Amino acid sequence: MGEGQGVVIVPALYAQVGEAVSFIFQRQPSVSGGTEIGGLGEIGSLTANHLAISFAAVAIGAAIAMPLGLYLGHVGKGEFAAVGVSNVGRAVPVLALLAFFIAYTGIGFQTVILVLILLAIPPILTNSYVGVRQVERDAVDAARGMGLSEAQIVRQVEFPMALPIIFGALRLSTINVVATATIAPLANFRTLGTPIIEPQTYGIPGQVGAAIVIAVLALALYALLGALQTALTPKGLKLAAAQAAGARGLPSFLRRRPQAT
């Protein structure tokens, strides 16, 4: 980069960020005139929409994927479905998925949430399956020997031991879904993506302003879910993980990771 270029870019950068920040905090006329845009009121309602549809999608996705993954893991079947399909599923562009379902369920809330649920399912399914599979067989056998029924084994032994891995997937799904809810306005559902998708109304400051809010939102959720994960992990598992990690000199979050097969 030449020196002259750098001199031009830096003030331009400050100006852009300044306009973006003012878009977040102050109501102002839209690019094409006529309506008012921006300000904390609009950003707040867009954020509320964004979060509501994201949480709903992750909750429904978890309600479907977790029992299925736990069951498949418990009986040890369906690894291809639980792990392989999920991995290739990552490559399906969400944009294509959204467009495809618009053809069937029309534009609006129902199509957006359907796509977000489909996006939330694979990591949760994979990790529920992997989480149960990596529970030591000795622990399961001991539980069986103590007279626990199969359902009790899943609920009281396998699920708690798989919880940290499953929670990791919930965190990943939430991050992915929140990122993807940005394209919801293409199906006519207003989220923080609206200023990004409609620059003809919101202009570049609106785009950059919304991008800042989305990035902050994602990072905050990531931190929050991380704290929740630590709080929810059973004490015994934390101890075991710390010991295992200590033996190899790795931090605990690297010790248990799902891997593509």
Place this chain on the structure above:
Amino acid sequence: MSALSLLAQVPGLNKERKSSGCVQDNGFCPGWIVENFDQYVEPFVEHVVLTVIALSIGFAIAFALALFAHRQRWLVGPIGAGTNLLYTIPSIAAFLLLLPLTGRGNLTALVVLVAYSLTFMFTNTVTGLANVPREVTDSARGQGLTENQMLWKVEVPLAVPEIFAGLRIAATTTVGLVALAFYAGAGGLGAEILTDLYFKSNVVVAGGLCVLLAAALDLVFLFSQRLLTPWARARAS
């Protein structure tokens, strides 16, 4: 046509369609697809090029960081957390936030794509190296191998399955993300999808090409892994 002008128009109205029945009914039309397939060739090539370059640079960085962290254990935590944090920033937001710095085009797209691929490849490489059994490294040291020889002749080869698992996750994720790279002003199949968002044939072809590309890359990595780990085959048979 730049991506911004694409975005400024109402999606789905910019393409002229031939007035045959299937296309008017917005069906899945093999005839239309055969006739219009050449319009997908250039975006597809751009998609492949962006994916391959991003993966190559990402792998080089992640692998170097992992080797470094393998020697300096205390760095594993901070670097791992850093790459996770990068992955957390939604890609569309990252594309837009980088525009003032790097401008519209492939450079902005590549910076984001590389940043996103790091977490999978770094984590898996570090884990793979750490999972090499202690007995193996001890016996290698006992045979008089230096630290460097041990790394390249013992540890890295034994970590190949985990390294490749990370590469495969990174590859499929990157293919999916490139479909949003038009927000950074770069090419790829995403712009094709958006030009005619409500036309089923267009969406199926462009989306299908992404999935095919991901599947092809996955096969390439699987095959390379088999070539690089001949002992795994010998053990299996």
